[in-house]
Amino acid sequence: GAGVSQSPRYKVAKRGQDVALRCDPISGHVSLFWYQQALGQGPEFLTYFQNEAQLDKSGLPSDRFFAERPEGSVSTLKIQRTQQEDSAVYLCASAVTTNSPLHFGNGTRLTVT
Amino acid sequence: AQTVTQSQPEMSVQEAETVTLSCTYDTSESDYYLFWYKQPPSRQMILVIRQEAYKQQNATENRFSVNFQKAAKSFSLKISDSQLGDAAMYFCAYIPPFNAGNNRKLIWGLGTSLAVNP
Numbered sequence: 275g276a277g278v279s280q281s282p283r284y285k286v287a288k289r290g291q292d293v294a295l296r297c298d299p300i301s302g303h304v305s306l307f308w309y310q311q312a313l314g315q316g317p318e319f320l321t322y323f324q325n326e327a328q329l330d331k332s333g334l335p336s337d338r339f340f341a342e343r344p345e346g347s348v349s350t351l352k353i354q355r356t357q358q359e360d361s362a363v364y365l366c367a368s369a370v371t372t373n374s375p376l377h378f379g380n381g382t383r384l385t386v387t
Numbered sequence: 388a389q390t391v392t393q394s395q396p397e398m399s400v401q402e403a404e405t406v407t408l409s410c411t412y413d414t415s416e417s418d419y420y421l422f423w424y425k426q427p428p429s430r431q432m433i434l435v436i437r438q439e440a441y442k443q444q445n446a447t448e449n450r451f452s453v454n455f456q457k458a459a460k461s462f463s464l465k466i467s468d469s470q471l472g473d474a475a476m477y478f479c480a481y482i483p484p485f486n487a488g489n490n491r492k493l494i495w496g497l498g499t500s501l502a503v504n505p
Contacts, residue, residue, distance in 0.1 A: 314497075314498075315498075316496060317478075317495055330492075333492075363430055367432070375434045376434070376493070378431055379431065380431045381431070
């Protein structure tokens with residue numbers, strides 16, 4: 275596709291449910307990032323992939339958060355046993371190389387009730 | 388630690404006029420990248436302009452230009468001939484140079500909400 279695609283656009287989950295957020299990066303982009311953006315804040319780094327390798331997951335807030343990119347293209351961010359504080363917009367971004375500008379998707383707005 | 392500061396939470400401009408959004412940052416690195424991203428209500432982060440620290444010439448993209456002052460660690464964005472579609476949150480971001488062990492963590496300011504009045 276022409277840009278980074280994220281799905282679903284909106285997700286409402288009851289506290290305790292598991293959710294999976296999908297990111298389709300631009301074809302051929304090596305780098306993929308996940309960010310969490312709270313209302314009125316800038317994005318906060320969660321994790322980074324170079325191809326299928328997860329090189330940094332230091333931003334994941336707890337062990338309930340898990341990300342994968344098994345074939346080096348599509349990535350999934352999974353949140354287990356969701357809590358209200360997980361409510362945020364989750365942004366995915368990809369880049370051609372590590373020194374290229376990031377291209378962002380539209381994000382997934384997660385609301386945990 | 389590297390930080391990015393945007394001191395203007397909100398700005399407004401009349402359509403067709405010029406507005407400048409400020410950004411300062413703190414780093415001990417000499418080579419790095421700076422970005423301005425725009426985030427409209429659609430939530431998609433859109434790259435507006437990029438500046439490499441080793442370049443003295445200010446970056447320009449159509450109606451968008453920056454005033455990059457490396458010694459002062461200042462990176463302001465000027466929007467000329469403002470249009471209604473420019474209304475959005477604008478984020479200033481910094482990234483250190485890539486080297487072994489570095490993973491491209493963008494460091495973001497808190498954003499400036501720009502309103503464009505018709």
